[in-house]
Amino acid sequence: MKNLIKIIQEHIEYKQQIFKLAKSDLIKTYRGAALGWAWAIIKPTVTIFVYWFAFEIGIRSGKPVSNFPYFLWLIAGVVPWFYISDMLTSGTDTIRRYSYLVTKMKFPVATIPTFVSISKFMVHLILMSIVIGIFWAFGYPPTLYILQLPFYMILMFIFCTIWSLFASLLSSMSKDFGNLVKSMVTAVFWLSGIMWSVESIQIGWLKKLLMLNPVTFLVNGFRNCFINHTWFWQQPKRLLYFVIITFILLIIALWTYRKLRKDIPDVLG
Amino acid sequence: MKEKDIVIKFDHVTKLYKLFKSDKKRLLSAFIKGIKYQEKRAVNDVSFEIERGESVALFGRNGAGKSTILKMVTNVCFPTEGEITVNGRVSALLELTSGFDPEFTGRENIYLKGQLLGLKDNEIKELEQEIIDFAEIAEYIDQPVRTYSSGMKARLGFSINVNIRPEILIVDEALSVGDENFRKKCSSKVGEIIQKDNVTLLFVTHSPASAAEFCKRGMVMKNGKITFDGPIEEAIEKYREC
Numbered sequence: 001m002k003n004l005i006k007i008i009q010e011h012i013e014y015k016q017q018i019f020k021l022a023k024s025d026l027i028k029t030y031r032g033a034a035l036g037w038a039w040a041i042i043k044p045t046v047t048i049f050v051y052w053f054a055f056e057i058g059i060r061s062g063k064p065v066s067n068f069p070y071f072l073w074l075i076a077g078v079v080p081w082f083y084i085s086d087m088l089t090s091g092t093d094t095i096r097r098y099s100y101l102v103t104k105m106k107f108p109v110a111t112i113p114t115f116v117s118i119s120k121f122m123v124h125l126i127l128m129s130i131v132i133g134i135f136w137a138f139g140y141p142p143t144l145y146i147l148q149l150p151f152y153m154i155l156m157f158i159f160c161t162i163w164s165l166f167a168s169l170l171s172s173m174s175k176d177f178g179n180l181v182k183s184m185v186t187a188v189f190w191l192s193g194i195m196w197s198v199e200s201i202q203i204g205w206l207k208k209l210l211m212l213n214p215v216t217f218l219v220n221g222f223r224n225c226f227i228n229h230t231w232f233w234q235q236p237k238r239l240l241y242f243v244i245i246t247f248i249l250l251i252i253a254l255w256t257y258r259k260l261r262k263d264i265p266d267v268l269g
Numbered sequence: 270m271k272e273k274d275i276v277i278k279f280d281h282v283t284k285l286y287k288l289f290k291s292d293k294k295r296l297l298s299a300f301i302k303g304i305k306y307q308e309k310r311a312v313n314d315v316s317f318e319i320e321r322g323e324s325v326a327l328f329g330r331n332g333a334g335k336s337t338i339l340k341m342v343t344n345v346c347f348p349t350e351g352e353i354t355v356n357g358r359v360s361a362l363l364e365l366t367s368g369f370d371p372e373f374t375g376r377e378n379i380y381l382k383g384q385l386l387g388l389k390d391n392e393i394k395e396l397e398q399e400i401i402d403f404a405e406i407a408e409y410i411d412q413p414v415r416t417y418s419s420g421m422k423a424r425l426g427f428s429i430n431v432n433i434r435p436e437i438l439i440v441d442e443a444l445s446v447g448d449e450n451f452r453k454k455c456s457s458k459v460g461e462i463i464q465k466d467n468v469t470l471l472f473v474t475h476s477p478a479s480a481a482e483f484c485k486r487g488m489v490m491k492n493g494k495i496t497f498d499g500p501i502e503e504a505i506e507k508y509r510e511c
Contacts (some may be wrong), residue, residue, distance in 0.1 A: 020381070024373065028373070100368055102345070103346075104345065104361075104368055105343065105345065105385060106343060170296070173292070173295060173299065174295065176292065176293060259299045262346075263295075263299060265347070266286060
């Protein structure tokens with residue numbers, strides 16, 4: 001508890017630096033390439049095309065979902081996944097990547113995952129507005145349900161930032177952990193109902209179990225805004241489970257912080 | 270009697286490094302007790318006080334614990350036992366080129382580093398020209414730092430750190446930057462800010478001559494302990510003996 005207050009205080013005290021560093025992280029990701037910012041869009045476009053091609057043309061299982069073309073259903077869920085997977089992989093070695101902030105100057109370590117998360121989130125915002133545009137172009141202008149999009153975005157941001165704090169603390173102590181996470185990303189992707197709809201599973205208990213997965217909850221939440229047209233309070237249990245899991249993750253992250261904070265400079269330095 | 274204005278205070282500070290056989294063991298040890306490791310006592314029960322405006326030289330052979338002391342003053346690493354109090358903005362010339370982002374230009378790095386040290390944008394703007402002039406890299410300032418030579422990087426790093434108006438300046442043999450002329454310029458700049466702005470200096474060096482130039486007080490370290498603390502001339506003698 002004491003640590004949580006301290007971490008929040010550090011965030012307030014360093015809020016300017018956090019935003020500056022988020023900005024510089026963002027610039028750094030795309031600078032140095034001739035096409036620069038275009039890569040923020042080209043990369044996901046290629047990935048989406050491949051998924052769409054494999055499923056709709058290749059496997060021919062890309063049937064329309066809730067009367068929406070499979071392509072639209074796909075992008076509504078895969079775009080949030082891009083942010084989540086970014087936070088799973090590069091979010092896990094943020095502290096290692098920014099080790100100079102830990103070993104060379106006085107800087108609150110707990111804010112490092114936050115500014116990296118903000119930087120990735122900015123790209124997500126751009127991609128999400130493109131998604132809204134694509135839906136519109138296909139003849140599906142935004143409905144009232146889009147109002148809950150910021151709600152799911154904030155949940156996703158909070159969850160991924162806490163995750164990144166926990167994971168980057170551990171991975172700065174041991175590279176094994178970072179590798180473990182990286183090898184799990186593909187599994188998470190295929191098990192979280194990003195390419196297929198968890199709703200279509202017939203086995204009741206399995207569906208419930210899969211719905212406990214926070215990634216599934218988030219991806220499903222984004223689809224609620226675009227496709228399912230469901231309000232978040234219509235699925236209160238799912239939201240409750242997500243909040244509980246996030247809370248448990250927060251407690252584990254704080255515990256890890258308490259245990260490792262003072263050792264990290266010695267290990268990285 | 271005037272109240273003593275103490276800026277750095279070490280109170281029975283001990284720093285232990287734990288040496289593990291592997292990364293895995295280190296990770297486990299954070300959560301499970303009883304994992305075996307070797308102990309390295311880098312700093313052993315050290316106490317001292319430094320007042321505002323003092324310049325102190327810290328002598329010692331390699332591995333005596335000087336760098337660990339500096340790291341603890343800059344609040345980068347934490348003591349295992351004991352307490353440390355530091356009052357004032359610390360500017361450390363530890364590894365001059367470390368805080369730079371190679372993808373950014375020199376100018377952007379000035380801003381980034383200034384912001385990280387807690388300066389406002391308009392404050393940095395005021396200092397910007399001074400920093401560039403001092404580093405003598407005017408024509409390269411808008412090029413990415415990755416294209417700089419190591420000398421240029423070091424000059425820029427030095428220039429930023431001494432020009433951001435530090436209250437406590439920590440110098441770790443950084444005065445050996447660049448050529449003869451630049452070295453002299455650095456020395457006189459450090460001398461100037463100590464005199465003018467009442468900056469506290471903590472100076473780590475192997476060269477007694479340059480220490481005597483700035484410092485009146487000297488501390489000698491051996492095996493993690495401070496074996497002498499007093500006037501600089503005596504400290505230099507003790508350091509030569511050990």
